[in-house]
Amino acid sequence: MLKWALIFFVVSLIAGFFGFSGISAATATIARVLFGIALVIFLIFLVLALIAGNAVL
Numbered sequence: 001m002l003k004w005a006l007i008f009f010v011v012s013l014i015a016g017f018f019g020f021s022g023i024s025a026a027t028a029t030i031a032r033v034l035f036g037i038a039l040v041i042f043l044i045f046l047v048l049a050l051i052a053g054n055a056v057l
Helices: 002-017 021-056
Strands: none
Touching: 002 021
């Protein structure tokens, strides 16, 4: 998911460089949403790993 967020971010930068502000804003929003989802999933897995680690001890 982070790979797709990075791809959309790069597309946003390139579109912004060439003056396509609408496309740039849309892809930046998509990249931001994908990064947020990836961060939430990471935090959920981190909490689950900590809980599982405490259960083993």
